[in-house]
Amino acid sequence: MLEARFLTKIYGGEGGMPSHRAVNGFHLSIHPGEWVGVMGPSGSGKTSLLRILGTLDLPTSGELWFQGRELTTLSSEERAQFRRRHLGFIFQDFRLLEALTLRENTWLPLVLSREDPAVMQERSDTMAAALGLDKGWHRYPRHASGGEKQRAAAIRAMIHRPDLVLADEPTGNLDSKASRALLSALETLRQQANSAILMVTHDPVAASRCDRVLFIRDGALMTEVRHGGKRQDFLRRLLTVVSAMGGEHLDLEGMGLS
Numbered sequence: 001m002l003e004a005r006f007l008t009k010i011y012g013g014e015g016g017m018p019s020h021r022a023v024n025g026f027h028l029s030i031h032p033g034e035w036v037g038v039m040g041p042s043g044s045g046k047t048s049l050l051r052i053l054g055t056l057d058l059p060t061s062g063e064l065w066f067q068g069r070e071l072t073t074l075s076s077e078e079r080a081q082f083r084r085r086h087l088g089f090i091f092q093d094f095r096l097l098e099a100l101t102l103r104e105n106t107w108l109p110l111v112l113s114r115e116d117p118a119v120m121q122e123r124s125d126t127m128a129a130a131l132g133l134d135k136g137w138h139r140y141p142r143h144a145s146g147g148e149k150q151r152a153a154a155i156r157a158m159i160h161r162p163d164l165v166l167a168d169e170p171t172g173n174l175d176s177k178a179s180r181a182l183l184s185a186l187e188t189l190r191q192q193a194n195s196a197i198l199m200v201t202h203d204p205v206a207a208s209r210c211d212r213v214l215f216i217r218d219g220a221l222m223t224e225v226r227h228g229g230k231r232q233d234f235l236r237r238l239l240t241v242v243s244a245m246g247g248e249h250l251d252l253e254g255m256g257l258s
């Protein structure tokens with residue numbers, strides 16, 4: 001469905017400034033409905049990669065194919081249209097509009113595609129019920145809890161049934177309970193919409209929800225760990241790679257693992 005070939009992103013280099021190769025010859029292919037995790041040290045290029053795959057930034061070189069189209073050659077207006085139709089985004093800091101309730105916030109992608117309001121409301125209320133979000137549903141973001149806001153952000157990312165959801169550390173600001181709720185929400189929505197998910201995370205427990213996890217270092221793929229068998233075994237294999245990559249910042253106690 002989405003295929004990246006030899007993506008490279010170089011920042012700087014103008015006017016004698018030093019240049020930095022944040023993404024370095026990255027290959028990737030994502031299949032429909034797949035949940036792919038991305039892990040790697042801070043500064044390894046995860047956000048840069050996600051932004052390029054989401055057509056928010058252009059690569060310095062390389063190709064990005066989606067259902068037979070090469071996206072890096074599109075105009076910025078065509079890319080915006082592509083994003084509205086095919087992609088959903090979840091950021092760590094929610095990015096909800098303060099002037100709208102959580103419910104109204106989730107309508108935005110359908111408002112932009114001029115969907116019938118009745119369809120819009122029905123769909124969002126069904127998704128909210130599936131995520132247990134009936135209580136905070138009519139609140140404004142400033143009166144809602146972190147977990148409620150993040151679940152609303154997840155609904156907004158999936159309400160238009162995108163082919164791919166890009167999530168950059170979606171549980172980064174959440175405690176472990178809210179984090180579990182969000183991940184379960186993503187799983188529920190993924191099943192309903194058959195959306196693929198690409199999720200950057202620092203948390204091996206969150207990563208263990210994925211079908212496979214890509215480890216990146218210095219902008220390149222280092223290794224890939226696939227689910228298969230039990231989730232506990234997958235988590236153990238993820239932890240092995242995380243610590244081999246220098247997991248000194250790992251909070252094992254916080255993850256309930258020590």
Ligand SMILES: Nc1ncnc2c1ncn2[C@@H]1O[C@H](COP(=O)(O)OP(=O)(O)O)[C@@H](O)[C@H]1O
Nearest residue numbers: 011012020022041042043044045046047048049
């Ligand atoms: N817009 C930018 N301009 C210049 N350098 C950047 C920019 N965005 C990221 N970088 C640099 O690229 C590297 C990778 O950053 P990033 O993709 O944010 O990594 P990660 O998300 O893994 O922490 C870092 O060294 C960062 O400082």
Ligand SMILES: [Mg+2]
Nearest residue numbers: 046047048168
């Ligand atoms: Mg980042």
